[in-house]
Amino acid sequence: MPYPSQLTHEQLLDVTEHLIEEQGVEQVTLNAVAAALGVKAPSLYRYVDGRLDLLRQLNLRFLNRLMAAIGAAGDRDVPAIDRMLSVMMAYRQFAHDHPRLYLMSFAYMVDELRPDEDLLVQMVLPLQAGMAEIAGPERSLAALRGAGLRPWFCHAGAD
DSSP states (O other): OOOGGGOOHHHHHHHHHHHHHHHOGGGOOHHHHHHHHTSOGGGGGGTOSSHHHHHHHHHHHHHHHHHHHHHHHHOSSSOHHHHHHHHHHHHHHHHHHSHHHHHHHHTOOOGGGSOOHHHHHHHHHHHHHHHHHHHOGGGHHHHHIIIIIHHHHTTSSOO
16 A cells, blocks of 8 residues: 555546546545545545545546637637637537536535636636627627526526
């Protein structure tokens, strides 16, 4: 069994992510994560306050990675419609690549895991600006909802 100090925060999140994708968030416990890492569960408390904190941290990392994927897809010097199609494809691909993390972030019914409204607004503003080039500013949010990006910002204050 490895010494707990050899464990890194990133390893903890990586293993938890793998377990969630393999088993689903409901099945992941601190004991299961510790066993997968080859350490005792109390060792994990150096990095997290408990299971909910671990899931919160993983959710934030997932959302940051999703934002990076969307940003990379939208950083092209092409017409707005091509850029938005690229962004939507990147969003969809990211969700397909991480289906259970996606569900944890946007559908898991634990209030403490729901994405922060401010973060969601920051995520949608660049997308809304791109859609405004296509559909016009007054219809940009409705156009985004219609484009299938609805799950995570339909309640955000990005009107």
